[in-house]
Amino acid sequence: MTALRHGFSIGIERINDEFFLTLKAKGKLTHSDYLAMTPVIESALSEVKHPKIKAFFDATELEGWELSAAWDDLKLGLKHGNQFVKIALYGNKGWQELASKIGNWFIAGETRYFDNESDALDWLKQ
Template sequence: MANETHGISVGIERCDNEFYMTFVAIGKLTHEDYEYMVPMLEAAIAGVDRPEINVLADISQLEGWELRAAWDDLKIGIEHGKAFKKIAIVGEGKLQQWMAKIADWFTPYDAKFFESKKQARDWLND
């Protein structure tokens, strides 16, 4: 049996005077990955009265979701979408670009696809 790396890391980055919540998704995400990540996200949002969070999401190493994990991702958008102001999605390929466009259509925040982190940060700073 091969070991396959997968998961979500959550962090905070700073660029000049702007802070970003960062997500890096690796491999094929599972429901268990979301069970670890969601409490961290909720704890970060809980301390802010009216959060307007900019997010830098790196999905360049994402290979997809298990069905239940895709449902978990949708629930995050529904339950916490108003906390996010902008989400810059860094990835590669037409499929990931299409996923970013779908996110922009069905969520209350602005989502845009980029092929570089610099372009993504520049857009978040506007």
């Protein structure tokens, strides 16, 4: 029997009101993946009145979302979209570039797609 691996790895670094969020997604994301991840992010952000977030999203092992997980992702984006300064989406699939462009509709900051991890991290540091 083969195990289907899916979910998020999360890293959160805070300097004053600025957050650096690192997410790595694996497999096809589910509603349960968001139930596990969302409270971690919510807890970190709740300690700051006006957080500013720069995020690195590694989607190189992402296969997609179940419908309920896509809805969870949209809700999270709508709730915290004004707190994001930059999101770098690092991927290796053509549809991910389109996803980063759609992400710009839901956040106040800027979303960009990169197929090179170093370029993505350099852009976030600017």
